[in-house]
Amino acid sequence: MDEMTEAKEPLYLRSDPTPGRQYGDAVPPRRDPAVVKRPHLDPELLAQRIRAGERTAIARAITLVESSKPAHHDLAADLLRILRPDTGKAIRVGITGVPGAGKSTFIDSLGRRLIDQGHRIAVLAVDPTSAKTGGSILGDRTRMGELAQSDQAFIRPSPAGSHLGGVARTTRESMLVLEAAGYDVVLVETVGVGQSEVAVAGMVDTFLLITLARAGDQLQGIKRGILEMADVITVNKADGDHESEARVTARELSIAMKLITSDPKATRPPVLTSSSLTGKGLDEVWQAILDHRARLEAAGQLQARRAKQQREWLWALVHGELEDALRVSPAVNAIRAQLEAEVESGELSALEASDAILAAFVRDAEDLLRH
Ligand SMILES: Nc1nc2c(ncn2[C@@H]2O[C@H](COP(=O)(O)OP(=O)(O)O)[C@@H](O)[C@H]2O)c(=O)[nH]1
Ligand SMILES: [Mg+2]
Incomplete structure (x- = not known):
């Protein structure tokens, strides 16, 4: 649909x-x-x-x-x-991995299993690149064809034509709507490149990294920062000829994770193998997600994590609004070119110019922020 x-x-x-308007008004x-x-x-x-x-x-x-x-x-x-009172009850999972890692197919297979267990699944996407390609991370609806047909699933692609900040906001708010509608599992798919992982990590309880077997260079192509964010890792497409290769990769990756984790006492993310084609390993990945969540809850960290996410989100919103207001401020725009030229030629220091810009901004900021 x-x-x-x-x-x-x-x-x-x-x-x-x-x-x-009154009765009788024209x-x-x-x-x-x-x-x-x-x-x-x-x-x-x-x-x-x-x-x-x-x-x-x-x-x-x-x-x-x-x-x-x-x-x-x-x-x-x-x-x-x-x-708001009806939100916050879902299991929120972020799923990342390079294009082609099998994220959409994984979500389709896992989603159908979870529906069979009585869950209702919402799938959202954070893909700021979708504006450029004209498609979407979930545009390949065929990959989620079966899940999309279930009335227990709601799939929403990334809105086109937005920047990351915009996508992050709408995804977060869409998640709240879906939670209120009774979807108890929210899966957020994101591209395994750039800043979108940070945005997704800021809105989910558990972050799953889907990677592929590439014996020898398994760490290549995965940014260290993304590995550090992962709560669960799976080496995907572990089927056919690639099954044993995937296991080897998983073992190597698990050892490598020891080296990256700076705190020796920190729980390292489990590294599993999975195949959406055969279904093997999917239950184990889901169990690892639930275990991670249970550990957070037992340590009182789930609420703490969400509280921290809210606090950071608050400031991200404030910064975003300020930036927007600065960009459209008429008083700032009236002096922008002149000040830039003076700074470039050395007539004015950057500090003096920034003081002048901020003074101009404050003058009409109230009007701009009011709407
Ligand atoms: N062999 C195998 N192929 C898979 C598996 N999962 C996905 N694929 C294939 O990998 C390609 C990319 O999958 P897709 O889910 O679109 O990846 P995404 O870009 O990460 O969302 C498609 O051709 C899938 O059919 C799997 O478990 N095993
Ligand atoms: Mg996809």
Whole structure:
């Protein structure tokens, strides 16, 4: 089912009339865009439908959090506030690995197993490159064809045309919507390159790295930082001729992890093998994810981890808003070119210019931040 097309239907009409309009008021002409555009969304009603697990309502809410329109921003904030008590209950798992490692196929196979066990699965993606390729990390829906057909699964590709910060926000908020809708396992797929892992690690409880057997150079191509973030590692495509090779790689990787882990007392991530083709190892990977989570919970770290994530997210939002405001500040833009030229020619020091820019920014920052 295509969530995007579903989401276009205007579903939730406000029960009350447009605020400020009285009975008997002249009806504005139909071409008034404010009237023609779209009926008002009622966040309470939408929340109710989401809690009931209605797919169209969920898709509508995700479209709302993905929207960049200021009016939608306020509605999304209202909706998330209403839903908050129903969020936070899912097992949140991040899944990373280089393109072709088999992430989507793995999610499809694992997801179907978990559904058989009675779980409801939400799949999200953080893929800031999808804007460039025009496709998406999950665009290869065929890879998740079977999972996508289950009414116990909800798959949402990365929104196109966004930068990482935007994708990180919408993924995080979509996750909350899906938790409120009763999805008890949220899998977040991300590309195994660049900063997106950091963003995903900042929103999940457990981080799974899917890698491949490449005897001898198994560490090549995996950034050290990503290895350090991993809570569970699996050497994937351990089937056919590659099964024994995968086992060797897993052993070597496990030894290598000892060397990278700076704290000798820290729990090292287990390194397993898996195949989505045969299904072998999938249960063990899931068990390792549950074990990691259980260890966190036993040590009181799950709440601590989430609290820290929230705190860091708060500041990421503040920094993002400030940067946006700085970029569009008319007072700053009025003096930007001149100050840059003066700094380049040496007439003005960078420090003096930055003071001038900040002074200009503060002058109209209030207006900019108000909306
Ligand atoms: N042999 C084998 N091939 C696999 C396995 N999982 C995925 N593949 C294949 O590897 C390719 C990339 O898979 P995909 O899930 O799209 O990788 P992603 O880019 O990491 O999401 C596809 O051609 C899959 O059919 C596996 O467990 N065993
Ligand atoms: Mg994929």
